[in-house]
Amino acid sequence: MSHPDAEALQALLGRTARFCRRGQTGDVGTALAAFTDHHVHLHLVDEHALPAHGVAAVVDLGGDPAFFARHPKDGIPHVAYAGAFLTVPGGYPSFESWAPPQIMRIVTSPSNAPGASGGARTLVDEMADAGASVVKIALNRAVGPVFDIATLQAVVDAAHGRSLPVIAHVEGDGMTRLALDAGIDLLAHAPFSEPLDEELIARAVGAGQRWISTLAIHADPAIAISNVTAFTAAGGRVLYGTDLGNGNRPSALDVAELHALHTAGVRGPALIATLTDPWPRPEPETGVATFVPGPPPKGPDGIAAWLGGAVVVPAEELITDGE
Template sequence: MSAVRGLGKPVRRSLNGDRPGETGTMLPPLVDHHVHVQLDAGPAPGIAAVVDLGANPGAVASLAGRDGWPRMRFAGAFLTARGGYPGDRPWAPAGSVRELDAIGPDAASERRHHALAGPVQGAVDEQLRFGASVVKVVLNSAAGPVLDRATLDAVIAAARAAGLPVAAHAEGDGMAELAIRAGVDVLVHTPFTELLDDTLIGRAASAGQAWISTLAIHVRDDPRAAELAIDNLARFRTSGGRVLYGTDRGNGELAHGIVGAEIVALMRAGLTAAEVIESMTDPWPEPTPAWVDAGVATFVPDPAPGADAVGDPEAVAAWLGAARVVPTEELELL
């Protein structure tokens, strides 16, 4: 029995392709749900689509749709508090950070009488004009001021009115709780700075919130943060939470392509091989996979791993690491 259940189909590559007659497994196109293309996260073997979660909106819009690049959805600029992270970071590209002033305790009254506060609406509209599919807010109390709850609520309301989900970088004491209670749609990192209690994790899962994994960067840099994140993700997954594969590629050195360390860490958090693939083929931030299909599929040489591979994350990672994006028309079902 295959470890990937009904997700994979046995196929043979066309005799007209670059590896005629090679057999293997066809999977849906794979997505990395957290990259930064301006930080050198360009095309990667095996990845058909990416979600950029912080860039100069004009620059990332110009890259979307470029020949030879994966299909792309993006957030545009980081929306953060005045003086907040990552505005003071040398790695943040020019134009990639939009600072917002607090709209004050009378925000609710202002919204009733004058609609949403102008600067908040303007920041969201700016990302939308460039073609953003998601709005990203930054809540990093470990590195400076953060958006107050009234301003965060205003951003969420403006994004929802535009039909866009809201994704949050939550780092530091209480930041994941703030994001969960405010109702953001996605956490762009599995919470890694504190252990969340089961009630809060259950609330996030019940609300339909998704968490993007980004575990490998912690495995690489900070074992304690990795353990916290894996523990939080394991309980989120057990609570029925939606997990999205994402690597934060562009953030330091990571494997070029599918990041095996991310897959291994996901399986350490309790995901099966099939669940890992589901996290890699989830269409977020769009509601359907139509945006990523574009006549391509994932081809992985050799048969899918058997059910016994569920206990061997390294084997699953090695198998998926050989994946390549190929035109669907080059694959023949066996």
């Protein structure tokens, strides 16, 4: 049987948590499965600073596919990516100063013909051939035009035909419903521009849709937190993500995001699960762990601040009692 303290630790933080010490420094603390930030933009941040601040893997949700095709595949942080945003003529983010032309592609037709200029299949194939793990779609009616349902469905079908999930930036009235109607698998942000009713929440949960949190980027996160509270209470699954690169924030684990998730009811083991979910990879990062030195918090209310001291370390460096 596990030591009672170990049992209490796992009750607080989930089954991946274990007491250990670092062989290199002698620091005593807690090891957890490697953390992932599921929404970043690496062309706007220092990716190499992330491991020193607890993040072992990232998912880039809008970048140059040619850059990522050449990016080292075995480094830390491990990088999965969507490649370019797929959008419509005049659509978000084609007019944003932070979005150079190489990080977006304009879909002009629902064509399923391979190689058709501007066709849905052609642009999905480009991302897949560049090694993308997910296809990113922009649905931002708040600032510009968006896909009609036929073209959107063609993009989703083409992505699923390449065994890739589809993630969408949804913003503006009706955009969550449009994403559900088209069978989009994930939302890049927990819906923040409109409160969702019980019917939409139930549809999202029933469809197995997952939401990436990004709660702390909003000046007023009340709508997003309310939607996440309802979604998770109904059985929905949320992934930790920060939209790192949006605003002037350091390349680190975002304690404000963790506090916002806690406020939304994602607490204790559930909070750790949002961080350690390896999506879009099927298995967690191997060879490294996220380590937090010092004693663990006494209860769920202290977890977010405590995690601010996390660092990524080689798994072989961590020693448990009896080793």
